[in-house]
Amino acid sequence: MKQTSLADSYLVMPMDYTMDIQSEQRKNVQRLITEPKFSDVVFITGSEETKVNVNRALIAVISPVFFALLYGSMQESEKNAVIPLPDVDTKAFKCVVSYAYCNDPRISFENVVKVRMICDKYQISYLGQCCDKFVLSADINTSLTLLDECVLNKLEIMIPLCLQVICKNLSPTNLFNCPQFYKLSVKSMQHFLDYPELNVSCVHDLHSLICNIIWKHVNEWAEYQSLISKIQQNDKTNKVEMNVSEEKETPSEHNCNGDTSKLCYLNYIKKYLRFAWMSGDCLVKKVFPENILTEKEQLLLLKYQFNSDINIHPFHKNPRGHLILYRFPNQSLTDSLHLNWSAGGLIDAISFECDHSIYLCGIGLFLSKGSNELTSVHIFNQQTNETIFKTNPNEVTTWPYEATPNITPVKYLFRQGEHKISIRASVRYTIQIRQKSADVTYGIINNQQHIFVHQPSKIEFQFFDSHDNSDNGSTVNCGVIPCFYFLLEE
Numbered sequence: 001m002k003q004t005s006l007a008d009s010y011l012v013m014p015m016d017y018t019m020d021i022q023s024e025q026r027k028n029v030q031r032l033i034t035e036p037k038f039s040d041v042v043f044i045t046g047s048e049e050t051k052v053n054v055n056r057a058l059i060a061v062i063s064p065v066f067f068a069l070l071y072g073s074m075q076e077s078e079k080n081a082v083i084p085l086p087d088v089d090t091k092a093f094k095c096v097v098s099y100a101y102c103n104d105p106r107i108s109f110e111n112v113v114k115v116r117m118i119c120d121k122y123q124i125s126y127l128g129q130c131c132d133k134f135v136l137s138a139d140i141n142t143s144l145t146l147l148d149e150c151v152l153n154k155l156e157i158m159i160p161l162c163l164q165v166i167c168k169n170l171s172p173t174n175l176f177n178c179p180q181f182y183k184l185s186v187k188s189m190q191h192f193l194d195y196p197e198l199n200v201s202c203v204h205d206l207h208s209l210i211c212n213i214i215w216k217h218v219n220e221w222a223e224y225q226s227l228i229s230k231i232q233q234n235d236k237t238n239k240v241e242m243n244v245s246e247e248k249e250t251p252s253e254h255n256c257n258g259d260t261s262k263l264c265y266l267n268y269i270k271k272y273l274r275f276a277w278m279s280g281d282c283l284v285k286k287v288f289p290e291n292i293l294t295e296k297e298q299l300l301l302l303k304y305q306f307n308s309d310i311n312i313h314p315f316h317k318n319p320r321g322h323l324i325l326y327r328f329p330n331q332s333l334t335d336s337l338h339l340n341w342s343a344g345g346l347i348d349a350i351s352f353e354c355d356h357s358i359y360l361c362g363i364g365l366f367l368s369k370g371s372n373e374l375t376s377v378h379i380f381n382q383q384t385n386e387t388i389f390k391t392n393p394n395e396v397t398t399w400p401y402e403a404t405p406n407i408t409p410v411k412y413l414f415r416q417g418e419h420k421i422s423i424r425a426s427v428r429y430t431i432q433i434r435q436k437s438a439d440v441t442y443g444i445i446n447n448q449q450h451i452f453v454h455q456p457s458k459i460e461f462q463f464f465d466s467h468d469n470s471d472n473g474s475t476v477n478c479g480v481i482p483c484f485y486f487l488l489e490e
Contacts, residue, residue: 029101032058041070042082046090058100065122089114099127107134109142113149116158135161144180151188163195181217182224186268189221193272211277215287218273222265229260266292274316280305349469350476351382351430355460359487360389360421363431378432379421388429389421423486430466431482
């Protein structure tokens with residue numbers, strides 16, 4: 001007679017794995033940590049010698065180093081072994097143990113560096129990767145603090161991650177206004193200045209712009225460090241005079257033999273600065289008076305301003321950054337149709353669309369006359385009328401001049417080195433330009449409504465007449481199209 005099982009008679013349904021079950025399981029696992037009877041090894045952590053009871057199987061499975069230690073032939077493999085870890089932070093180690101026991105390791109910005117140090121030393125790879133990702137989510141001020149902590153603890157693996165966050169979208173508003181920037185240690189400042197991604201962009205005067213900005217704020221950093229050192233030195237002197245005992249201080253590798261001057265701090269970061277890419281005006285007015293450079297070095301840098309082929313060792317000749325500022329192809333003089341742009345203070349206007357999202361960094365006019373013009377530029381979203389950029393019409397704009405033999409020269413209406421104007425793909429914008437003084441001769445190929453930039457990828461700009469926003473009769477047919485300098489949006 002055929003035997004039947006219960007499964008043949010009833011539909012077998014799996015039990016729901018509910019949150020209540022998971023919660024109970026976690027409580028049971030938690031007992032492995034909190035109740036010593038379930039542990040078979042004790043770690044003594046930190047200078048305070050805290051006992052942490054651990055189940056060796058769970059800690060060994062996440063770390064090949066702990067596995068070799070606890071299951072090898074050494075005395076640590078014996079049951080109920082006591083293992084000292086004096087250089088391991090207790091709170092951070094408990095985070096690692098919590099992770100090993102399948103609980104939330106509770107990583108925070110306060111403990112992430114110390115947890116990462118344990119992961120690095122004991123090869124706990126996945127938790128280490130989680131720490132790295134977590135650091136990338138930090139804001140700039142927090143990243144500056146983490147950088148100092150990484151440098152202090154010589155955690156080389158995390159230093160580039162902190163710098164990556166710090167230098168992302170570098171501008172004076174989102175970095176140099178952070179109080180923590182001025183508190184950076186000397187070693188951290190050296191890492192910051194030596195970081196290859198410390199940049200804004202790479203084109204003509206913008207090289208010197210970022211180097212000028214960096215010098216300004218590094219100079220302020222040195223001044224702050226000098227002030228703090230003097231205050232600390234005075235406090236120490238007062239304690240000695242009052243016979244107040246103090247803890248033995250570890251000698252600093254950057255103590256200048258007691259020199260607390262700003263020059264002392266500037267000398268420590270001197271070799272990391274790109275003096276060759278600072279403007280001549282910045283060098284003469286801002287750098288040379290600080291006496292950070294010898295007369296011979298000053299003369300060498302001034303010569304380099306006029307001849308970039310000379311050897312300026314030990315100074316860097318490479319510009320900062322890797323972002324390339326793109327522009328329309330240059331038009332030759334013979335191909336250009338020379339017309340007036342913004343004649344006699346009238347307003348010219350032209351509309352445009354781009355098939356890529358870009359950051360607009362500058363607008364240029366070909367064959368411009370005059371070096372200083374009272375100029376106003378207004379860029380707005382044509383659909384919403386929202387102003388994207390507007391100059392102060394009362395400010396005189398100096399136009400850096402760009403000219404190459406047989407190529408139409410360009411002068412720039414504005415250069416946004418510190419702020420970039422976001423231009424959305426396939427959205428129509430209008431540019432209005434008014435010049436107060438002389439006419440500006442302008443030329444580009446006649447009736448060129450579409451302009452393509454082929455590097456790094458094919459980008460199309462399309463131009464349209466904007467008669468309602470102009471009183472000077474500017475049209476695409478006449479070739480009244482400005483030259484754009486732009487960055488591709490990442």
